[in-house]
Structure formats: C-alpha cells, structure tokens
Amino acid sequence: MCAAEPVDYKDTLNLPKTDFPMRAGLPKREPEWLARWERIDVYNRLRDKAADAKGTDAARTPFTLHDGPPYANGHLHIGHALNKTIKDIIVRSHQMMGRDARYIPGWDCHGLPIEWKIEEQYRKKGKNKDAVDIVEFRKECRDFAAGWVDIQRDEFKRLGITGTWDKPYLTMDFRAERIIAEEFQKFLMNGTLYQGSKPVMWSPIEQTALAEAEVEYHDKESFTIWVKFKVQGAEGDLDGANVVIWTTTPWTIPSNKAVVYGNDVAYGLYEVTDTPEECWAAKGDRFLLADKMAADVLGRARLEEGQWKRLRDVPTSELEGLSLQHPLAGAEGGEGEWDDLRDFRHGDFVSDEEGTGFVHCAPSHGMEEYELYRDLGMLEQVITYNVMDDGSFRADLPFFGGHYILSRKGGEGTANKAVIDKLVEVGGLLARGKIKHSYPHSWRSKAPVIYRNTPQWFAAIDKKMSVGSDEFTIRDRALQEIDKVHWTPKSGRNRLHSMIEARPDWVLSRQRAWGVPLTCFTKKGALPTDPDYLLRNEAVNARVLEAFEAEGADAWYKPGAKERFLGSDVDPEAYDQVFDILDVWFDSGSTHAFVLRDREDGTEDGIADVYMEGTDQHRGWFHSSLLQSVGTRGHAPYRNVVTHGFTLDEKGMKMSKSIGNTIVPEEIVKQYGADILRLWVAQTDYTADQRIGQEILKGTADSYRRLRNTMRFMLGSLSDFSEADRVAHGDMPELERWVLHRLTELDATVRDGYAKFDFQGVFQAVFTFATTDLSAFYFDIRKDALYCDGDTARRRAARTVLDILFHRLTTWLAPILVFTMEEVWLERFPGEDSSVHLVDIPETPAEWADAALAAKWARVRSARRVVTAALEVQRRDKVIGASLEAAPVVHVDDAEVLDALRSVPFDDIAITSDVALTDDPAPAEAFRLPEVEGVGVVFERADGEKCQRCWKILPDVGNHDHDGVCKRCDEALDA
Incomplete structure (x- = not known):
C-alpha cells in the first residue's frame, strides 16, 4: 500500500462529552443551588417521603441529631463552621443510608452575654439599667437575640447545612420558656430544689454566679503571701510559736476563720537563730512548718541556711485542740473584728506538696473549707459576708471597707494591697511575692472570678428522689446512664464520668434579668431549712405555665404577677416571689423537653440519637442535659455523644484576634466556596484539635x-x-x-x-x-x-x-x-x-463480592507496577515518548502469577501495544522492583506501524479497508 497523508480520525472517536466545567466557580454558583433546594423544599420532601412510607416495607426509622444551641450574639467563627458541618454530614449520611434523619437547628437566647450587650448600649447613652422597666429591658434583649438569630441562620445556610430553618427552636420562644419553667417545677416538686449559702464562682464585673462551663482558665499574676498565726494557750515551746500559711488570695485573709493541718504531714518546730536586714522574722521566732516545705518557706523570708534550726518533730497529736490568733487580732481600729481565736484542726485536703503544710480557711471563699465545716455542723460560726456583689469589701469592714478585689474593668483592685500593707504594719507577714498561675476567668467578660459565699438556689444531686416508682439520686443515676451511652471518642465517657463523680450540687440561679425566672415562692419568716419554706402547689404551677405559654416569661415580671399566680388559694402576703433567673445551662439542658418531646418532628421516646458538640461541652451542654434529664425523667437524653476538638491555626496556636491568626468562615467561602470548607472538615480528625x-x-x-x-x-x-x-x-x-x-x-x-x-x-x-x-x-x-x-x-x-x-x-x-x-x-x-x-x-x-478474583487482580496489579516503572525509566531517558511504543518482555517466576497474567489482556492492562510473558529466568539487566518479588521486565520496542486512530503500534496497521488503522479500529469505523 502506497504511503499517504495521515487521516484525521479524531471525529470518529467516542471522546467524552460533557458541559461539566473543570473550574468549579463554587463561590458564585453555590448560592444558586441553595436557592434551588429552598425552592423545591428538599428537607420537607424527605420528611413527606418518610411519612408516606410509614407502615410499609419501605418504612424509615427516625434518626434525630439534637442541636446544641449556639449563642445568638455574633457572627460565626470557624468553630461554628466545623461544628455545624459535622452535624450536617451526620444527618445527611444517615438520611442517605435509609433513615428519616431530622435536624432542628436551635439557638440559646437568654443569659448574660446578651444582657451585657444591652447594658453596654445603655452605658454609651448614659442610661441606667436599673431605671428601665424590667419588661422593657427584656424586650430589648429579645430583639437583640432575634436579630442575631436571623444573621447566623443565613450564615449557617450558606455552608450548605440542611434542617428546619423555617421553624428552628429558640429558648426564648414562649412555648420554650413555658416548658423550661415546667422542667424547673419538677425539681421544685420532687424535693431536690433548695436554697443554700455556699461559695460559688462569682463574677464581680458581671455581678452574678457562674457555672463551671462559663469559666475559662488563663494565666494570671497574683500576689502570694506567707502569714503568721500565733499559737495561743499551748504548753511548752509551742506557746507563742507561729503557724505559717500561704495564699495567693490575700483578700481572703480578713475572712479567715481557721487554719487546717494534715494528719499525714510531717511537721517540725523551727527557730530563727539570726536574721539579715530587711527580714520580717526576728531572732528567737519559732515557726511550725511542714518539714518538706520548711527550707523553701524560710528562704522566702530571706533567711539563709545557718540562720535557723529545727528544734524537734511536732506530731499532729500535739496540734489537736490548739487555738490560733488571727494576725489582725487586737489591731488598733479593728473594732474586735478579728479578736476571736481561730479554729485549728485537721483536714483531708491538706498536703505538703506546696505552700507550708497548713491551709488558711475562709469557708466563705473556698469549697473544700466550706465542706469541711458543713460536715462538722459549724457553718454558722465560720461563714462571713465581707465581700459584696461588685467584689468590694463591705463598707463597715475595718481597714478594708470599700476596697475592690478587681478594678471596675477587671484588672487588679486595691483590696490585695490594702490587706498586705496592713499585715506588714501589724507584723503578721513573714514573706510575700508574686506568682503566675492558671486562674479562672469569665469567658464573657474575660475578667478574673472569685469564690464567694452567696445565697443561691441548688439542685441536690445526692438526695433521693423519685420519677414514678423509680427512686435514685441524680449523681448515681447519671453515672449509670453514662455507661449506656456510646461515646465518640471513647475518652468522652471518662471525662464526663469523672466530672459527674466529683461535682457539687448544681447551682441553678443567676442574679440577672434576661432569662427564665425560678418560678417559685418562699414563705416569709421561714428558714430555707424549714419544710414549708418553698411553696409547692400544683394549681399555682399550672397558672404560671398557662401565663408563660401565652405571654412568655415576661409574665413573671408584670405588675400584680404574684397575686395573679398565687390566686385565691394562697395568701400573697405570706410569700415572697423569687426573682433570680435560671442558669442558661438549665435552659439548654432542658431543650430535649421542648424539641425532642414537644414537636411533631421530635422523637417518640424523647431521646436523641446523637448529641454532637465540642469537647468543652463535657462540662457544659452534655453535662447539664444529663443532669436535667436524669432529674426529671431518670435517664440520659442521648444515645450517642460525639465530640470534636478545637480549631487552631496552621502552627497549632489557638486563634486570637489580638494575634491576627483567626480565619472567618465567610472569607473561606468567598475565596474557595463552602464545599472546600466542608471537605476540610471531612479530611480532618475532628475528634482531636484541628x-x-x-x-x-x-x-x-x-x-x-x-x-x-x-x-x-x-x-x-x-x-x-x-x-x-x-x-x-x-x-x-x-x-x-x-x-x-x-x-x-x-x-x-x-x-x-x-x-x-x-x-x-x-x-x-x-x-x-x-x-x-x-x-x-x-x-x-x-x-x-x-x-x-x-x-x-x-x-x-x-x-x-x-x-x-x-x-x-x-x-x-x-x-x-x-x-x-x-x-x-x-x-x-x-x-x-x-x-x-x-x-x-x-x-x-x-x-x-469475589475475594478470589480480588486476590488474582492484586497479583496482576503488582506485576503491572513493575512494567509501568520500567517504562517510566525509558520515558525519562527519552528512549520512548509513550508506553504504547513498547512491547516489553515480562519474566515471571511464580507460576500462579504467570497464569493470572496470561488469563487477562495484560498488554491492555499495562497500556502497551504488545507484551510477552515468560517463565524464563529474568536476565541481569531486567528491571525489578524490590517490593514485587519474582517479576523482571526487559524493554522491547513494539513492532509495526502506529494506528492513526488508537495510536497502538501493531503489525497489521495499514492492512485494512481504512487507511492507517488496526483491525479493531477498522471494525469500529465500519460499525
């Protein structure tokens, strides 16, 4: 056949045909799909599909992920995007695996952050919050939250999150407020609610109690002091000796009522033999110290080795029954405030790992000290009320009245310095310094918090209670329920278990205005310990709930509310109305009651298939939801708990606006599209920090x-x-x-x-x-x-x-x-x-499924890798331009592998024009891959001409009806 110009067969090929673009253009196109999904109502069509299938073979089992409510007060951050995307993937995947997967988004709308914002607006206008009608103030809070709900809803939808966006749940909806109040009333009626006065974490800046979940820990530089308490009335060398305590909260010294020692600590009596200049110890002073800490303490007092000596062991049996003198006792102008002798006894929480081996006790400002004296029945003797709501000392406290622990902006106040200066003046100080340590701060105001004894409302978690005929304590039942839940990752179980195991009673009250009030009444003249202190009346409760359903929780604050709710069956003059609001964690912990049980798209048993939030929610929403559900229903509100970590920058640093390393979801969506953000979520191990x-x-x-x-x-x-x-x-x-x-x-x-x-x-x-x-x-x-x-x-x-x-x-x-x-x-x-x-x-x-075929093709693929690698060497060395120019000889040692290769079109699989398979031993120059034993490849060029249509080099090219093609292509052209 005579040589001729090559024929262009391109139009005869079955080349791919699609308008699907290589460039996605996601930022521009994604909103179009969002609008389309809303137009065709995808989410509700899936619900209708499930409803239509009920009772048939195609019936779908419901699956509900209960949304932990974000706070309605700001634009979304990257943590929000991670959280909601994980939830969306869970919901969508279970839907596509045959479930009726429901997602009801919700918002936390009450509480201090929103109230704080309204107060900020007031301050800018020179307006006094206390001068504004409380119902009007609450309306401004409600409007503020509603505005942010709308903004955040649009931002979440832009991420492709599906759900009932047209009917979310809001903790401030009237129906929700009614049910939150109803859930509170169950604690009232089952006897676990009580009013007590104990140390709680208190924010002087926000002037309210805080839950552990509302606290974060940051480094803080604190004053640290070593203070002398003189032994009074002892026999022998202990009389007049000084018990030394160490504290990082000098402001608590005016509230000191005792010093505690440890029965397992080795103590000694130490005497000063000489003193340097500028030392607050004098020659002959004797100090009681833990042996393990003595050298450190005396060194802090600027005493060098050789300037003190250890006189003897002091067994704890000698300490029992001693009394101590407060360092401010007898101080001129002290008006006898500190003249009573201080208690001195042992406590299990004392160790010699830090400090002096003795612990200064101000039970109004420390939980361990409070519990010690509570168990002794001595609280009335040791509780003080020296610190006011704003963190200032009471005005009539000698020397310190009016001093603030924190400044009004959250920095160091004057209280610590005032106390230290006074201790120096009266000779009560042995040493002082500063320490940098991890310290609790309010996550809202970012200011330090204090422990402060205040009257609060609590749910007792160790008191026997009943749900129907089932009797239990909240703590015991919660610990049992934790082991019925599936945890992802499994470490979540241990974390929550240890928290529940060690936690104190649940503080339910907050001293603020924006929230659901504690809908209860107390009997005038009665003590909190009296059986009839709290009014427990079903008719009163029902009237409250009816009003909340119609008017929301604002009804509690309207003129005549007490008379309206107490009605004709209870004398309004005999009772006081409680105006504290519920902790917002009670609100969010109750959401299962008005989302899972109260809605048509909820669950039949009121239990969610999944709760999914960040790891901080072991002390937050997972925690409060468990306590609330156990306290009202006797079981956990969830079957699965999934936890994600925190989002960090590329260097592993926490994101911070001040550092400038924050990434806003909106910016990612604008640059890349939401699908890229979603893909980042799917690619990462979200159970750890990302x-x-x-x-x-x-x-x-x-x-x-x-x-x-x-x-x-x-x-x-x-x-x-x-x-x-x-x-x-x-x-x-x-x-x-x-x-x-x-x-x-x-x-x-x-x-x-x-x-x-x-x-x-x-x-x-x-x-x-x-x-x-x-x-x-x-x-x-x-x-x-x-x-x-x-x-x-x-x-x-x-x-x-x-x-x-x-x-x-x-x-x-x-x-x-x-x-x-x-x-x-x-x-x-x-x-x-x-x-x-x-x-x-x-x-x-x-x-x-065909395991034998898979095993065979695993061998085929291994041999192919050797051929591909061998030809890549030839391509790299520019011997060939494409693998179709080759017809390699493949030497195979293993008969089973050789049979596998001979049973398939191995030249097609290797993408060569031909291949020779042989069991002859591979020559030394054959190409081999170390990881594929028994296969060697010798390169050979393919014989023949290049097919102008498929580009294979074959001997038969040019011997058919159509010019320049192989037999296969000739037949295709005739078809």
Missing part, C-alpha cells in the same frame, strides 16, 4: 480538583448511556467485575464509617479509591476501549460500571460535598425536581 490556614486549604482544594476530575471523566463517558447499554454482572470482563468487587468493600467501609461518625475514614477510603483504583488504574486502562471501541461488549460493560460508579460516588460524597455532588447529579439528571439529596445510597448486591 489546624486550618491558607496552605492547608490549598491542599484541600487540590484534593477537591482531583475528585472533580474523576467525576468529570465519568460524566463525559456516560453522556449518551442508556439502559440498552447495560451489561449484566456475569457477562462482564474480569476487570469490570474486579471494580464491582471493590465497590462491595468500599460500600461497607462507607456505611460503617458514616454510622460511626468517622468522616475522615470515609473520605480517605473514597478518595483513595477514586484517585488510585479508578483514575490511575481502571480509567487509565479503559480509556482506550471507551474512546476507540465500537459498540463492543467490553465498552458496554465499562460504561455500565461507570454508571454504577457514578451513583455510588455521588451519593457517598453528597453528605460532604453537598454542592458539587448536586452539580454532578444534575449534569446527568436535569429537572426541576431532581436532586442527589432526594435519593439514597444504592444497595450493593452481595453477588458482586
């Missing part, structure tokens, strides 16, 4: 592009696929059946991963499959058949597998890449009512 930054996001975007290319290839190859092209599993070539086997493995991995909330595991498995098994192997091999074959069984089988892959990959990834998988789906299945989010993950037939 890092995010521009470099990490670039890597995430690269992974996204690779996945997008995989989907684009499938779309292009399926452009005209129809059911007539479908090939049954049994009629497929081995390579296609191997792909379907891999699908059975991956389907199990995906379902198990989603069920266990392991999105990282799901994504890694799918991504590896898509990029390694598909793009780098299956697609690479089958491009030739897809592009160049005519209507062959091989091409139909390949396209059948691509169709199956399409449905699996889009639904597997739809919970994560909600926008992109919708785009991919609509490219194939356009239509106003079409959406990937309306379908389930397809079931995978068990008959596709």
Whole structure:
C-alpha cells in the first residue's frame, strides 16, 4: 500500500462529552443551588417521603441529631463552621443510608452575654439599667437575640447545612420558656430544689454566679503571701510559736476563720537563730512548718541556711485542740473584728506538696473549707459576708471597707494591697511575692472570678428522689446512664464520668434579668431549712405555665404577677416571689423537653440519637442535659455523644484576634466556596484539635480538583448511556467485575464509617479509591476501549460500571460535598425536581463480592507496577515518548502469577501495544522492583506501524479497508 497523508480520525472517536466545567466557580454558583433546594423544599420532601412510607416495607426509622444551641450574639467563627458541618454530614449520611434523619437547628437566647450587650448600649447613652422597666429591658434583649438569630441562620445556610430553618427552636420562644419553667417545677416538686449559702464562682464585673462551663482558665499574676498565726494557750515551746500559711488570695485573709493541718504531714518546730536586714522574722521566732516545705518557706523570708534550726518533730497529736490568733487580732481600729481565736484542726485536703503544710480557711471563699465545716455542723460560726456583689469589701469592714478585689474593668483592685500593707504594719507577714498561675476567668467578660459565699438556689444531686416508682439520686443515676451511652471518642465517657463523680450540687440561679425566672415562692419568716419554706402547689404551677405559654416569661415580671399566680388559694402576703433567673445551662439542658418531646418532628421516646458538640461541652451542654434529664425523667437524653476538638491555626496556636491568626468562615467561602470548607472538615480528625490556614486549604482544594476530575471523566463517558447499554454482572470482563468487587468493600467501609461518625475514614477510603483504583488504574486502562471501541461488549460493560460508579460516588460524597455532588447529579439528571439529596445510597448486591478474583487482580496489579516503572525509566531517558511504543518482555517466576497474567489482556492492562510473558529466568539487566518479588521486565520496542486512530503500534496497521488503522479500529469505523 502506497504511503499517504495521515487521516484525521479524531471525529470518529467516542471522546467524552460533557458541559461539566473543570473550574468549579463554587463561590458564585453555590448560592444558586441553595436557592434551588429552598425552592423545591428538599428537607420537607424527605420528611413527606418518610411519612408516606410509614407502615410499609419501605418504612424509615427516625434518626434525630439534637442541636446544641449556639449563642445568638455574633457572627460565626470557624468553630461554628466545623461544628455545624459535622452535624450536617451526620444527618445527611444517615438520611442517605435509609433513615428519616431530622435536624432542628436551635439557638440559646437568654443569659448574660446578651444582657451585657444591652447594658453596654445603655452605658454609651448614659442610661441606667436599673431605671428601665424590667419588661422593657427584656424586650430589648429579645430583639437583640432575634436579630442575631436571623444573621447566623443565613450564615449557617450558606455552608450548605440542611434542617428546619423555617421553624428552628429558640429558648426564648414562649412555648420554650413555658416548658423550661415546667422542667424547673419538677425539681421544685420532687424535693431536690433548695436554697443554700455556699461559695460559688462569682463574677464581680458581671455581678452574678457562674457555672463551671462559663469559666475559662488563663494565666494570671497574683500576689502570694506567707502569714503568721500565733499559737495561743499551748504548753511548752509551742506557746507563742507561729503557724505559717500561704495564699495567693490575700483578700481572703480578713475572712479567715481557721487554719487546717494534715494528719499525714510531717511537721517540725523551727527557730530563727539570726536574721539579715530587711527580714520580717526576728531572732528567737519559732515557726511550725511542714518539714518538706520548711527550707523553701524560710528562704522566702530571706533567711539563709545557718540562720535557723529545727528544734524537734511536732506530731499532729500535739496540734489537736490548739487555738490560733488571727494576725489582725487586737489591731488598733479593728473594732474586735478579728479578736476571736481561730479554729485549728485537721483536714483531708491538706498536703505538703506546696505552700507550708497548713491551709488558711475562709469557708466563705473556698469549697473544700466550706465542706469541711458543713460536715462538722459549724457553718454558722465560720461563714462571713465581707465581700459584696461588685467584689468590694463591705463598707463597715475595718481597714478594708470599700476596697475592690478587681478594678471596675477587671484588672487588679486595691483590696490585695490594702490587706498586705496592713499585715506588714501589724507584723503578721513573714514573706510575700508574686506568682503566675492558671486562674479562672469569665469567658464573657474575660475578667478574673472569685469564690464567694452567696445565697443561691441548688439542685441536690445526692438526695433521693423519685420519677414514678423509680427512686435514685441524680449523681448515681447519671453515672449509670453514662455507661449506656456510646461515646465518640471513647475518652468522652471518662471525662464526663469523672466530672459527674466529683461535682457539687448544681447551682441553678443567676442574679440577672434576661432569662427564665425560678418560678417559685418562699414563705416569709421561714428558714430555707424549714419544710414549708418553698411553696409547692400544683394549681399555682399550672397558672404560671398557662401565663408563660401565652405571654412568655415576661409574665413573671408584670405588675400584680404574684397575686395573679398565687390566686385565691394562697395568701400573697405570706410569700415572697423569687426573682433570680435560671442558669442558661438549665435552659439548654432542658431543650430535649421542648424539641425532642414537644414537636411533631421530635422523637417518640424523647431521646436523641446523637448529641454532637465540642469537647468543652463535657462540662457544659452534655453535662447539664444529663443532669436535667436524669432529674426529671431518670435517664440520659442521648444515645450517642460525639465530640470534636478545637480549631487552631496552621502552627497549632489557638486563634486570637489580638494575634491576627483567626480565619472567618465567610472569607473561606468567598475565596474557595463552602464545599472546600466542608471537605476540610471531612479530611480532618475532628475528634482531636484541628489546624486550618491558607496552605492547608490549598491542599484541600487540590484534593477537591482531583475528585472533580474523576467525576468529570465519568460524566463525559456516560453522556449518551442508556439502559440498552447495560451489561449484566456475569457477562462482564474480569476487570469490570474486579471494580464491582471493590465497590462491595468500599460500600461497607462507607456505611460503617458514616454510622460511626468517622468522616475522615470515609473520605480517605473514597478518595483513595477514586484517585488510585479508578483514575490511575481502571480509567487509565479503559480509556482506550471507551474512546476507540465500537459498540463492543467490553465498552458496554465499562460504561455500565461507570454508571454504577457514578451513583455510588455521588451519593457517598453528597453528605460532604453537598454542592458539587448536586452539580454532578444534575449534569446527568436535569429537572426541576431532581436532586442527589432526594435519593439514597444504592444497595450493593452481595453477588458482586469475589475475594478470589480480588486476590488474582492484586497479583496482576503488582506485576503491572513493575512494567509501568520500567517504562517510566525509558520515558525519562527519552528512549520512548509513550508506553504504547513498547512491547516489553515480562519474566515471571511464580507460576500462579504467570497464569493470572496470561488469563487477562495484560498488554491492555499495562497500556502497551504488545507484551510477552515468560517463565524464563529474568536476565541481569531486567528491571525489578524490590517490593514485587519474582517479576523482571526487559524493554522491547513494539513492532509495526502506529494506528492513526488508537495510536497502538501493531503489525497489521495499514492492512485494512481504512487507511492507517488496526483491525479493531477498522471494525469500529465500519460499525
């Protein structure tokens, strides 16, 4: 045949056809899909679908993730985005696995942060909060919260979060306020509610008690002092000796009522033999100190070794019964405030690990000291009320009246210095200094907090109570319930268990205005310990609830409220109305009552399938929800608790506006699109702390592009696929059946991963499959058949597998890449009512599993790797330009491997024009891979001419009807 100009056969190839763009343009296009989902009402259509299937074989089991309410007072931060995206992936994945997955978003709307904002606005206007009618003030708080709910709702929706956005739950809704009050009344009626006076964490800046969950710890520099308490009335050398205490809170010294020693601590009596200048100890002074700490304490007093001596052991039996003199006793102008002798006894909490081996006791400002004297029945003798709501000393306290522990802006006040100066003046100080330590701060005002004894309302967690005929204590039942819950990660169980095990009674009250009030009344003239101190009246309770349902909790504050609620059956003059509000953690802890039990889209048993929040919620929402539910129902409100860590910058540092390393979700969405942010969530181990930054996001975007290319290839190859092209599993070539086997493995991995909330595991498995098994192997091999074959069984089988892959990959990834998988789906299945989010993950037939075939193809792939690597060397050395120029000789030692290679079209699999397989020993120059034993490859060039259509080099090219093509292409051109 005479040589002729090459014919351009490009138009005869089955090249991919798709309008699916390489560049996603997510920031611009995602809002269009959001609008579409709202227009076709995807979320409610899924609910209707489930309702229609009730009572049929297609019935769907409900699945409810109960939303921990974010606070309605600011734009979203990256932690919000992480949190809501994890929740959304959980909900969507369970929906697509056949459940009726419900998500009711909610907001925490009461409490100090919102009240604080309104007060700030007042201060700027020179307005006094106390001069404003409380109902009007509460309305301003309500309006403020409502405005932020609307803003945050739009920001959450922009992230692709699905749910009942048109009907969320708000703790400030009238119905919610009614149910919160009803839940409180259950504590009132079951006898666990009581009023007590004990030390609680108190914010002087915000002038309210705080829960542990409202406190965060930061480094703080504090004064530290060593103070002398003189022994009074002892016999022998102990009389007149000084017991030394150490404290980092000098302001508590005026409230000291005792000193405590430890029975297991070794004590000694030490005497000063000489003193340097500027020392507050004098020659002959004797000090009682723990032996382990003595040298350190005396060194702090500027005494050097040789200037003091140890006189003898002091067994604790000698300490028993001694009394001590307060260092301010007898001080001129003290008006006898500190002249009474101080108690001296042992306590289990004293050690010799720090300080002096003795603990100064101000039971009004320390929980251990309070509990010690409570158990002794001596609280009345030791409780003081020296510190006011604003953190100042009471005005009539000698020497210190009016001094503030903190300044009005939260910095150091004058109280500590005043106390230290007075101790120096009266000779009560041995040493002083400063220490930097971790100290509790309010997470709202960021100011330090103090322990302060105040009258508060508590739920007793160790008091026997009943729910129906079931009797238990809240603590015991909560600990039992923790072990019935599945925890992700498992460490969450231990964390919450240890907290519940050690926690004190639950402080329910706050001294603020914006919230649900403690709807109770106290009897005038009665003591909190009296049985009839609290009014327990079902008719009164019912009237309160009826008013709250109609008017909200504002009804409690309206003129005549007491008379209205007490009615004709209770004398209003005999009772006082309580005006404290409930801790907001009680509000959020009660949400199961008005979301899970009170709504049509709630749960039948009032228990959520999942609670999912950050790890800080072990002391917050997980904690309060458990206590509240156990206290009112006797069981936990959740079956699963999933916990995520905190979000850090790329260097692992906590994000801070002052450092300038914060990343705002809105900025990521504008630059990359929400799907990239969602993909970052799926790629990270959210159970630990996660890092995010521009470099990490670039890597995430690269992974996204690779996945997008995989989907684009499938779309292009399926452009005209129809059911007539479908090939049954049994009629497929081995390579296609191997792909379907891999699908059975991956389907199990995906379902198990989603069920266990392991999105990282799901994504890694799918991504590896898509990029390694598909793009780098299956697609690479089958491009030739897809592009160049005519209507062959091989091409139909390949396209059948691509169709199956399409449905699996889009639904597997739809919970994560909600926008992109919708785009991919609509490219194939356009239509106003079409959406990937309306379908389930397809079931995978068990008959596709073929372990023997998988084992065989594992050997084939290993041999292929050796061939591919050998040809890459030839390409690198510019011997060949493409693998189709090669016809390698493959030497195989193992007979089973050789049989496997001979049973498949290994030249197609290796993407060469020909291949020779032999069991001859590989020559020394053969290429080998250390990790694949027994396979050697010798490079040979392919014989023949290059086919102008498929580019294979074959001997028969040019011997057919169509110029310059091989037999396969000639037949395709005739088809």
